[in-house]
Amino acid sequence: MASRLNPYISFTGDAKQAMEFYKGVFGGNLSVHTYGDFGSEAPPGYADKVMHSMLETDNGFTLMCSDNPPGMEYKPGNNFAVSVSGNDADELRGYWDKLSAGGNVSVPLEKQMWGDVFGMCTDKYGVAWMINITPAEG
Structure with a gap:
C-alpha cells in the first residue's frame, strides 16, 4: 500500500x-x-x-x-481544515450542500479571483471544510 x-x-x-x-x-x-x-x-x-x-x-x-481518550486534554482549534477539491462540480457542490447545512459558512461557494469556485464552512460538529472546484478541462 x-x-x-x-x-x-x-x-x-x-x-x-x-x-x-x-x-x-x-x-x-x-x-x-x-x-x-x-x-x-x-x-x-x-x-x-x-x-x-x-x-x-x-x-x-x-x-x-x-x-478524545481519557487523560488527554481536548483543545479544539482553528488551525486546520479538511480540503476537498477537484473538477466534478456536481459532486463537490453536493458535498458543500450537506457539509454547510446546519453549520456556518465563512466563505460562500462562489467563483474566486484565481478562477476556481471555492467556499469555506464549519459543519455542525465544528470541523472546518474547504471546497475547491477547478474548471473542467476541455
Missing part, C-alpha cells in the same frame, strides 16, 4: 454521530471500534466511545476519528 495523508479528527463524545454524518455526505464504508469492543480493557465510562473510526470512500477519500 502506498503512503497516504488523511485527516484524523478528535471529538468529545460524538465521534460516531459525526462519522455517520460524513458517511451520509461522502458515502463509502465506515468502520467504528469503541473502547468497549476490547472488553474489560475499556476505561470507566468509555465503553461506548469511539476508540478509532475510519471512513473510506469510492473516490479515495479517507477520514479517521476518535473520541
Whole structure:
C-alpha cells in the first residue's frame, strides 16, 4: 500500500454521530471500534466511545476519528481544515450542500479571483471544510 495523508479528527463524545454524518455526505464504508469492543480493557465510562473510526470512500477519500481518550486534554482549534477539491462540480457542490447545512459558512461557494469556485464552512460538529472546484478541462 502506498503512503497516504488523511485527516484524523478528535471529538468529545460524538465521534460516531459525526462519522455517520460524513458517511451520509461522502458515502463509502465506515468502520467504528469503541473502547468497549476490547472488553474489560475499556476505561470507566468509555465503553461506548469511539476508540478509532475510519471512513473510506469510492473516490479515495479517507477520514479517521476518535473520541478524545481519557487523560488527554481536548483543545479544539482553528488551525486546520479538511480540503476537498477537484473538477466534478456536481459532486463537490453536493458535498458543500450537506457539509454547510446546519453549520456556518465563512466563505460562500462562489467563483474566486484565481478562477476556481471555492467556499469555506464549519459543519455542525465544528470541523472546518474547504471546497475547491477547478474548471473542467476541455
